[in-house]
Amino acid sequence: MKYIIIGGDAAGMSAAMQIVRNSEGNEIVTYEKGETYSYGQCGLPYTINGIVDSTDDLIARTPETFQEKYGIKTHTLHEVTKVDCEKKMVYGTNHHTGEGFEDQYDRLLVATGASPNCPPWEGIESEGIFTLKTIPDAEEIMNYINEDVQNVTIIGGGYIGLEMAETLCDIGKNVQIIERGERLAKIFDEDMSELIHEQAEKQNVKLTFKESVEGFKTNDNGRVRCVVTDQGEHPSDLVIIAVGVTPNTSFLQGTGIFTSVHGAIEVNTYMESTIKDIYAAGDCATQYHRVKQRPDYIPLGTHANKQGRVAGLNMINIPTPFKGIVGSSIIKFFDAALGKTGLSEHEAEAIHFPYTSVTIDSNHAAGYYSKDNPMKVKLVYNDHTRVLLGAQIIGGEGVDKRIDVIATALYHSMTVDELVDLDLSYAPPFNSVWDPIQQAARRA
Numbered sequence: 001m002k003y004i005i006i007g008g009d010a011a012g013m014s015a016a017m018q019i020v021r022n023s024e025g026n027e028i029v030t031y032e033k034g035e036t037y038s039y040g041q042c043g044l045p046y047t048i049n050g051i052v053d054s055t056d057d058l059i060a061r062t063p064e065t066f067q068e069k070y071g072i073k074t075h076t077l078h079e080v081t082k083v084d085c086e087k088k089m090v091y092g093t094n095h096h097t098g099e100g101f102e103d104q105y106d107r108l109l110v111a112t113g114a115s116p117n118c119p120p121w122e123g124i125e126s127e128g129i130f131t132l133k134t135i136p137d138a139e140e141i142m143n144y145i146n147e148d149v150q151n152v153t154i155i156g157g158g159y160i161g162l163e164m165a166e167t168l169c170d171i172g173k174n175v176q177i178i179e180r181g182e183r184l185a186k187i188f189d190e191d192m193s194e195l196i197h198e199q200a201e202k203q204n205v206k207l208t209f210k211e212s213v214e215g216f217k218t219n220d221n222g223r224v225r226c227v228v229t230d231q232g233e234h235p236s237d238l239v240i241i242a243v244g245v246t247p248n249t250s251f252l253q254g255t256g257i258f259t260s261v262h263g264a265i266e267v268n269t270y271m272e273s274t275i276k277d278i279y280a281a282g283d284c285a286t287q288y289h290r291v292k293q294r295p296d297y298i299p300l301g302t303h304a305n306k307q308g309r310v311a312g313l314n315m316i317n318i319p320t321p322f323k324g325i326v327g328s329s330i331i332k333f334f335d336a337a338l339g340k341t342g343l344s345e346h347e348a349e350a351i352h353f354p355y356t357s358v359t360i361d362s363n364h365a366a367g368y369y370s371k372d373n374p375m376k377v378k379l380v381y382n383d384h385t386r387v388l389l390g391a392q393i394i395g396g397e398g399v400d401k402r403i404d405v406i407a408t409a410l411y412h413s414m415t416v417d418e419l420v421d422l423d424l425s426y427a428p429p430f431n432s433v434w435d436p437i438q439q440a441a442r443r444a
């Protein structure tokens, strides 16, 4: 069998490694349009403030390692621009030479990820305006930053915007976030976002809400000078655009491959697209959301690695279902950890799920041990069946373990009452006898 994989990062190379490890005598060919394979994109913000020494530290395996150690025929700077499902052919451009290439597959995996959105704002091509997605992006930002760069504007208050705000504050810049909505981190409900705003204000991050960016003005040297919105101008020496991503699927137009939520490739449990022998995984594909009970699009590294693994196994006829997601994530924002799993009230409302919620203020450790680590816990649950629908937890230490307990509970469709019954670990430095999530469940 000949397997072709388009995209050489999390999903693509997870699949390739499963094929290598679990089958023999196959040919695996990978086409990657960039120069790097298999790197930790999630670590990019931390290369800019120096927590991670070098972008090289993010690379798990090089194309040479995949080739020499695992026999995978890796290609860099090879962009696939067309797929012919009838002939089972891929076509593209070799950017090393500028020439075209073509290749035939028995089974194909599309693992092309997603690209940062860049609206057609006037002046967007000016110097000093960046998105953050790849190692070259991070390096370009680092190369641009110098003493003259003092005022940084981040457009978009999602998780990449928040991580970049922290990073750029760390290196002494004046940071402003412009968000066209009314709050940061919209995956959280309003009552929880307030804590995120407090955190930003404590760190002198200027927050500008309900302004829509229209363009950029530059100095005579072509460098960005300010961001222009529908409300005014914001002086900026450097701009980071972080306004979401779009799946890289446009090259599949005309193939008949069905794309749905946000243009992501709709896959079944076995990562198969609607076209025989074409699979998809990662940021270019949908994920089945277990709580919503429908396909969704939440592009995260956790999903890409799992879906890639599952796709690789199915491609070699080892039937392995992808069990779906519950929408778990965690973000570090200065001293706070922002954990979320399942549905917020907004999300439950949008899909007409009956819900109610409970919010409590608690503490990571027993009150008599330390009061320094407050934690706000919000549970969203079905007000008829009492089945948990989601949780949002904001605090410092210990948010991660609690959100993951609830993610596990969501996976098993547990009720708030069953959460009360769980036998969780306890000692004063780590919680109270009733853990904060159980306190919230009892309140519910």
Ligand code: FAD
Residues within 6 Å of the ligand: 006, 007, 008, 009, 010, 011, 012, 031, 032, 033, 034, 040, 041, 042, 043, 044, 045, 078, 079, 080, 081, 111, 112, 113, 114, 132, 133, 134, 160, 248, 251, 281, 282, 283, 284, 299, 300, 301, 302, 303, 304
């Ligand atoms: P990608 O990693 O995007 O890889 C797709 C590859 O396909 C790319 O290398 C691309 O060059 C290549 N490609 C695209 N089109 C073509 C083509 N036509 N021909 C050939 N090659 C092509 N996730 C988390 O879970 N937690 C985090 O903390 C987190 N932090 C993040 C921080 C940042 C700054 C960023 C940018 C992302 C972060 N993510 C995080 C998201 C995570 O990195 C992605 O979900 C993950 O990388 C997706 O993997 P993928 O293989 O599907 O796509």
